[in-house]
Amino acid sequence: MxxxxxxxxxxxxxxxxxxxxxxxxxxxxxxxxxxxxxxxxxxxxxxxxxAKPVPANLSPAFAEQVLNLPRNSRVADVFASGERIIVRVRLADGTERLFALHSQTLQPIGQLTIQVEK
The missing domain is CATH 1.20.5 (Single alpha-helices involved in coiled-coils or other helix-helix interfaces)
Incomplete structure (x- = not known):
C-alpha cells in the first residue's frame, strides 16, 4: 500500500x-x-x-677496512645514499673533507676538500 x-x-x-x-x-x-x-x-x-645479490668481487669485509683521517680531525656527519656512504670530516684548520665510500665494501671512492677563501 x-x-x-x-x-x-x-x-x-x-x-x-x-x-x-x-x-x-x-x-x-x-x-x-x-x-x-x-x-x-x-x-x-x-x-x-x-633484492640485488652482492657480486662475488664485492664481499662486505667491514672489519678489515680502515679510513685514515688527518691528525686532530673529527667526523662531523655520515650520510648514506644508494651505493655511497659520505663521511664529512672537520679538519683541525677548520676546513672540511668529504670521503665517499662504497656502501657494500667500504672501499674509498674519492674525497673532496672544502676550503673557505681567506
Whole structure:
C-alpha cells in the first residue's frame, strides 16, 4: 500500500538504491579478498626483484677496512645514499673533507676538500 502512495516519478529510486548497495558491498568484499590473497605473493615477488645479490668481487669485509683521517680531525656527519656512504670530516684548520665510500665494501671512492677563501 505504501508503494501506491508514493510518487510515480520516484518509484525507480528504491530499486536503484538497493541495487547500488549490493554492488558496493560486492566491490568491498572483492577488494578485501583480493588484498588478503594477493598481497603476500606480490610482496614476495617484489622483494625478489628488488633484492640485488652482492657480486662475488664485492664481499662486505667491514672489519678489515680502515679510513685514515688527518691528525686532530673529527667526523662531523655520515650520510648514506644508494651505493655511497659520505663521511664529512672537520679538519683541525677548520676546513672540511668529504670521503665517499662504497656502501657494500667500504672501499674509498674519492674525497673532496672544502676550503673557505681567506
Amino acid at each position: 505504501a508503494d501506491q502512495d508514493t510518487d510515480p516519478r520516484l518509484r525507480w529510486l528504491k530499486p536503484l538504491v538497493i541495487g547500488l548497495s549490493v554492488v558496493f558491498v560486492a566491490l568491498i568484499m572483492a577488494l578485501i579478498v583480493g588484498l588478503i590473497t594477493g598481497v603476500p605473493q606480490r610482496r614476495a615477488e617484489a622483494a625478489k626483484q628488488t
